[in-house]
Amino acid sequence: MPEIDPFGAFVDYPFVAQPMIYQGLLRRRTFGVKDIFDVAGYRTGCGHPLKREQSPIASRSAPCVQAVLDNGGVFVGKTHTDELAYSLNGENFHYGTPLNPAAPERIPGGSSSGSAVAVAGRLSDFAIGSDTGGSVRIPASYCGVWGIRTTHGAISLEGVMPFAPTFDVVGWFSRNSALLRDVGRCLLPAKHTPRISRLIVIRDAFALASEEISKPVLDVISRLRDHLTAFDLVLAPEGLATWANVFRIHQGYEIWQCLGPWISANRPQFGPGIKERFAWASTIAKEQFDAAARSRAELRRRVVDALGDDGALILPTAPGIAPVRGTPPEQLENFRNRALQLLCIAGLSGTPQISIPGHTASGCPIGVSLLGSAGSDLALLALCNDLLDPEAASRP
């Protein structure tokens, strides 16, 4: 570890390479980091004990983590993730299930489970996660915090475990939209994008959600009507299930490209659900992937056309509140497949999405999502901060 500890003085030395910065937009703001990002001084465990054991102690932090440190953020710890990030549930077979502070009898959501919980439980001011298929948006919705999935490619993923590279993005959680935006100002390219002026209500997304899940979306729409022009749109006349299937195949094939060699060589033990998912991913043929890639290009174009420069789609983040802990794997898998129909829109199109907290269904948190055009992250963050935060900020 020559860079961190050139003299070999430390047995545990997380902070040697992280001098405290006391200036910057994020000064004194504490943050956790999902354990698929390198943080100097730590192993990158990726939610699996064997991976953790094989991981060297990182000698430098992922650039996005370093940027937060350079802006004064105070790192407090590595957070739990699902095994190799391949789940939306947050139930880690090896490390257990972080407690959802907003709904203790329910799962926190994943795979950025620990980051969402750390923020919801006030153990850190914000927390970094990653989102491939919904790994920031789902736990944000379930735990009742703000969560952003950024534009694909906008923030470097150097020093982060590759999972499905054409979908993987950096994201983060916070309890208020001002901090959500401040983190974005430190990480996102500063280029100007138009203000968001059109709100596009995805009608087919509502069909996937019960009335008590749709209600908060309608509430947000009514609050935004004074500022934005609202339109109705059926995004997927062929059914969002078709979109989700394209997503699953495309993502699954990439996942096996990234992780298959390690899994085949090491035969690690996986928990229920994840084991089956990897087994399935290993069977996806190149021809299936190529077909999915062609479909994806077409679906992406449709999202791009719908959004234009200044549009934002509005939809429920998830089709329901968090399932209770210990729900059988098959039921969770059904729920996942339904959720992917909402989540895949941003994934397939590489667009940013923010899950807005402050609403409940049956007494549990539920998120409402705004999805903007690629590169509109800061405009989306501004919209949330200007028009939607006061209510969320007044929550305890």
Added chain:
Amino acid sequence: MPEIDPFGAFVDYPFVAQPMIYQGLLRRRTFGVKDIFDVAGYRTGCGHPLKREQSPIASRSAPCVQAVLDNGGVFVGKTHTDELAYSLNGENFHYGTPLNPAAPERIPGGSSSGSAVAVAGRLSDFAIGSDTGGSVRIPASYCGVWGIRTTHGAISLEGVMPFAPTFDVVGWFSRNSALLRDVGRCLLPAKHTPRISRLIVIRDAFALASEEISKPVLDVISRLRDHLTAFDLVLAPEGLATWANVFRIHQGYEIWQCLGPWISANRPQFGPGIKERFAWASTIAKEQFDAAARSRAELRRRVVDALGDDGALILPTAPGIAPVRGTPPEQLENFRNRALQLLCIAGLSGTPQISIPGHTASGCPIGVSLLGSAGSDLALLALCNDLLDPEAASRP
């Protein structure tokens, strides 16, 4: 870990329980902690992998560590120690030998090896260690930094591995005496003790050291002569070897009381030198210990009488510069036995001792020691800061 991480969000969470303090005498000063002290969020490994494995992640920091944090210190990592702290060398069979930044071809000294190296190598502003038989003083001397062994019982050892409890004390290292004193102001009882006005030159200590080791002591004496009255004293007409033998038996018996049960139950692997030392410690009979305890009471009285309220003994910290790395164990053992004749004076009498850097022999660092009466720690620190620091501070 309910106190640190009530929701189970973190896989590594060193800082969750350690909110940053931005006020206090030690604000923004970075520090390392010898791995026999509990630090919340870490295992306490005590220099042995088996001990580390069996150690729970500490839910709270040792009070002396917490006091540093409460005064604004910024923890940077746990530092290496010799196996169960039972060595003065700093060559850990399991973890390797930290590099002595001031003399890379030589050992750093131990058992607070990593703490001394972290400070000498500028990886932290100060570092906490412990001293039973010389474990702060020796590495301070070898690495060319300030080091203090405090008055026995002055600072709580709660949350610290017990080794030989009637000798164990908290100590620390720094690169300048102002910080050495500031740490003391945060940890030591504030009671007033007289200024030091008498300097007592231990003649028999010089007999153990070569001319080039004695020379720095004479230099310090000449610098202090304007401010203190100097006396010569032969402390141990019977020979300091007799004192060292009382120390070794008393300490060895206590060590086996503290660590024998764990060693017998677990049969851990030990490196050369340490294995033999534990085997020897296990053979010390209660009668030998009782005889040593009686002798110790007498020797302590002699030190107390010599010091009075306002005296300080001056002597070489060690009989020589650091041995080269890879010196055969038998040679190191001879060196240790010679060193203990100087080191045992403070141990037997429970008195504080400061090792002053800024001198060299054969181009390597060598410390000069001041030893004061029990409770005179702050007076000793003031003396060093007022009269002896400018030269040391001007070093690179």
